[in-house]
Amino acid sequence: MPVDVTTSDGSAVAPAHATLSVGSSLRIVPAFVALSVDADLGVQTTVEAQYKATEGRYVIKRVSVRAVRDDVEVNYPTVSKVRLQGVVQDAAPRCIFLTLDDEADPLADWVSVADLTTAKGRILPPAIAAEVVRRGGSEVRMEVVELLYGAAALAGLPPARLLQTELGIPHRTASAWIIEARNAGRLVGMNYNAGRQARQ
Secondary structure, X not given: OOEEEEOOOOOEOOHHHOOEEEOOOEEEOOEEEEEEEEOOOOEEEEEEEEEEOOOOEEEEEEEEEEEOOOOOOOOHHHHOOOOHHHHHHHHHHHHEEEEOOOOOOOOOOEEEHXXXXXXXXXOOOHHHHHHHHHOOOOHHHHHHHHHHHHHHHOOOOXXXXXXXXXXXXXXXXXXXXXXXXXXXXXXXXXXOOHHHOOOO
8 A cells, every 4th residue: 555755744755854863874754744545445544653762663643544435434443444553664664764875975865765675575686685694794784784674673563574584594693683783883773672563
């Protein structure tokens, strides 16, 4: 389901809006508004989310649901079927930015995680993923772990699972790499509590 994402003031999300630094190289938009239409359910959902440092992720602050068809009533049975966290999970990658240039350079090109994501839903091309796995304890691997962890954790998804999927590594390896990145200070401001998984 497509999601339109804007800043809190209604502007289209752009790299200039990513004013909060998380980890060692990611910047995020502090808050966003995501609008999604579920044609099957017959509702339009607007979710306002804000980054909360103590949670290390985006949290939902306000929700609005309205019917888009005459045969739909906005009541508890209808609203209970709305994928609120799913809307946040679809919107967050558009609000997470990184650059391959020098971050201090005002002319650096910043790109969103959503822009990196392929049509098949992958963030990393398979050739790059294979190189990251093959290179051992390289700086590139730490950067990739930070990127993938941030993309998942900020949206409320399990980061280890994303590392497993993207890099083709076992859970134990993904967990060890996450611990290594956290110990290196690369995951500051990003958390994922496995006991409280986000529902889709």
